Amino acid sequence: MLKDKLDKILLKVQKPSRYIGGEVNSVVKNKADVTMRFAFCFPDTYDIGMSHLGMKILYSLKNSVPNYWCERVFMPLPDMEEEMRKNDIPLYGLESLEPIKDFDFIGFTLQYELCYTNVLAMLDLAGLPVYSKDRENLFPIVIGGGPCVCNAEPIADFFDLFVLGEGEEVNLELMRLAEEYKKNGGGKTDFLIDAAKIEGVYVPSLYDISYNDDGTVKSITPKCGAPAKVKKRIISDFDKVYTPDSFVVPFSQIVHDRSVVEVLRGCIRGCRFCQAGFIYRPFREKSKQTIVNQVKSLTESTGYDEVSLSSLSTSDYSDIEGLLSDITEYTDEKGVNLSLPSLRIDKFSDEVVNKIKSVRRSGLTFAPEAGSQRLRDVINKNITEEDIFKSCKIAFEGGYSSVKLYFMLGLPTETLEDIAAIKELADKIIDLYYNTPGRAKKAISISISLSTFIPKPFTPFEYEPQATKKEIDVRQIYLLDIIGSKGRRKIDVSWSHYDTTILEAVLARGDRRLSKVIYEAWKNGCKLDGWNEYFKPEIWDKAFITAGLDKAFYANRPRSYDEIAPWEHMDMLFDRQFLVKENIKAHEGKTTENCRDKCSGCGLSKCLGKPCFNYGG
Ligand code: SF4
Missing domain, CATH: 3.40.50.280 (Cobalamin-binding domain)
Incomplete structure (x- = not known):
């Protein structure tokens, strides 16, 4: 047996x-x-x-x-x-x-x-x-x-x-x-x-x-x-979507050891690099009562003392403050921590900080993605420096003393000026910390985490080339140089490995011929490639040679708007021309409003048979 x-x-x-x-x-x-x-x-x-x-x-x-x-x-x-x-x-x-x-x-x-x-x-x-x-x-x-x-x-x-x-x-x-x-x-x-x-x-x-x-x-x-x-299949009535009232509780610690309630699906934002923001459209949310009931039943069935509200951007919930009030009424009484992992910088209000103050103050995490406003407009991040400073100030006043900032290198149209702006932003946050009355007595710690931009299907950037290793190296070295060894005592910088990001880029926009590469790589010992300690780039390189395929063809080549994509036969329910329009706007440095403020006509509301939001009020 x-x-x-x-x-x-x-x-x-x-x-x-x-x-x-x-x-x-x-x-x-x-x-x-x-x-x-x-x-x-x-x-x-x-x-x-x-x-x-x-x-x-x-x-x-x-x-x-x-x-x-x-x-x-x-x-x-x-x-x-x-x-x-x-x-x-x-x-x-x-x-x-x-x-x-x-x-x-x-x-x-x-x-x-x-x-x-x-x-x-x-x-x-x-x-x-x-x-x-x-x-x-x-x-x-x-x-x-x-x-x-x-x-x-x-x-x-x-x-x-x-x-x-x-x-x-x-x-x-x-x-x-x-x-x-x-x-x-x-x-x-x-x-x-x-x-x-x-x-x-x-x-x-x-x-x-x-x-x-x-x-x-x-x-x-x-x-x-x-x-x-x-x-693509979607659930139209998201409030009635099946939700479990219990989770399997592991014996040993796992990465996210807590109960999780999904509050909304989709995203109103339209960040041009973000595949999830496009493929999970349209935006749909559960009612407050449904969410509160799910928080209660999961807490009771699992015994967890922490519950997390999950979505692509929880702070975009239409009545986030009302929701947090309703949930904390229950969680405070039960001594359960509430965590909000996906907060946007521009929605980080006093009210929200107060509601989550029972959660461990391990640090704040923000994703401006680009250092300069120009580049944030290109990627349609739709946040300003003022948004970032306002949120940091509120957080510093609330006792936070460490900030983690996520940026991407190799974004379309990026120059070294945009890289310099990453350092300038970190410096301004440090100054802001020391000028905040009532801040924590500790020294501030800033971590800058750099990933490499990966063009993904069904985004306005699916046509863009990924930057080459040489281009990324130049940017990383430049940033480390301008921060200097003294600056790195306050600003910690980490980055992703290019070998894994180019492989992700190849596989994300690849065609069926790549199955031979995957097979050869696996046959020769590759697995757990997402783990640095197990990743074997030399075996992957050999697999590409054996299959007669070139990584650069898939990753580093710009694609024309009329090229047939390997995923052309997938219908994600929005209009592919919308992606072209968004790509053109990116190169013009123009932003697009979020879906709640104005519909930009991606075509997805057709599948709902009604507008995604009630713009009439
Ligand atoms: S149809 Fe309009 S509101 Fe709906 S997802 Fe597309 S752009 Fe946003």
Whole structure:
């Protein structure tokens, strides 16, 4: 039995609690009562996956159907993988400790391009062929969901199908279809043709792709009745969206060890680099009462003493102060901390600081993204220096003494003057701190975190080249020079590794030919690429050579507005011409209003059948 084999190896690996299941609120069903089994795979470690809200929602949703059983599966760390392989233990579900290759569905949530080799590693560890074409039986059906599905082409060959958009409804529709096939019989090809008729389902094997001599996509041709464009699924009545009233509570500490309530979906902002801001449109929020009820039920069912309000920008909730009042009435009484991880600088009011003052004052985090106003206008960040100073002042008066600022290097139109403005901004924040009456007695600490801009599909910057390593190096060295060694005593600077960001850029805007690169990289030892300690850039470089493909072609090349994108057959429900217009405005340094102030006509309201906001008042 798998359990006996597991017992023998668990004490040989770090944090065995990641691999045993049995946590509070995990769902164990009687196999005899179950008609569909789903392995929900998070292609990263337990500690990261267990913090992911989407997984909690879909796990609970599927298990809410009495005859469906969904189990959790995570990527084992190398010590566990080695022991599993040595002892002939296939990848298993944490609830039943049974091999997932015997389940009906194996579903991966694809949050991040650097998890792609983990998908292959997990399929292989499960004992399944990694290529869809080599899995001849209908079951298990290997499916993918999550934001990366807006361009799943680089991993298309490994999956049977993908779900585009919000998964709450479509997952159950797919399971019902599979249940019929299981009962009545039928092969994989017929199932996939039927599945492609469900809105939001993308079956990659039903599309032929051809390429031009210059390597760009020439055509994308659907077959067997598959739609020319796969339409993203959305939940229109977000207040009624399925929300779990309990979460699995891990035995050991995970990345975000608290309960989480999603308050809104979408974003009103339209930052031109931000894929989430576009692909999760339209903006929808839950009512205050619904949110408060969910805070209460999750706190009671999990015992957590911290609850977090989650969204792309929680402070954009229409009545954030009223919401915080209602929630803190409950959390203060129960001694539960409230945390707001995604605050915008321009919405950081006295009221908000007061409401969250019970939360640990570990520091403030802001993301101006660009140092100069000119460049913030180019990216449509729509915040001013005054917004930043106002928020910092309020925070300093409230006792904060450390600030973390996130910036991106390599943004379109960036010059060294924009880089110098990062240092000037940090200097002004330091001056502001020392001039704030009633500030904390400690010295201020400022951290500047630099990432490299990655152009992503379905953003106005999808046409932009990523800056080369040489260009990024020049900018980093320049910033360190002007801060100087004395300045670095107060201003700490850190940055991301270029090797991982260019790989993310390649995979984000890549085409189907990249599956060979991913396969070669994985076969030769790449996995857990998002972890610096496991990332092996030299193996990836060799994989590109073996596949005859060039990273620069995918990452560092500007793309024309009329080039056929590898993701052209995905319909995210907004007008692609809107992205072109926004790209032109970026180069003109013009901003676009947020959706709540004025609709800019991206076309998404058509799918709602009404305006996104009531502009009449
Ligand atoms: S239709 Fe208008 S309000 Fe709605 S998401 Fe698009 S730009 Fe924003």
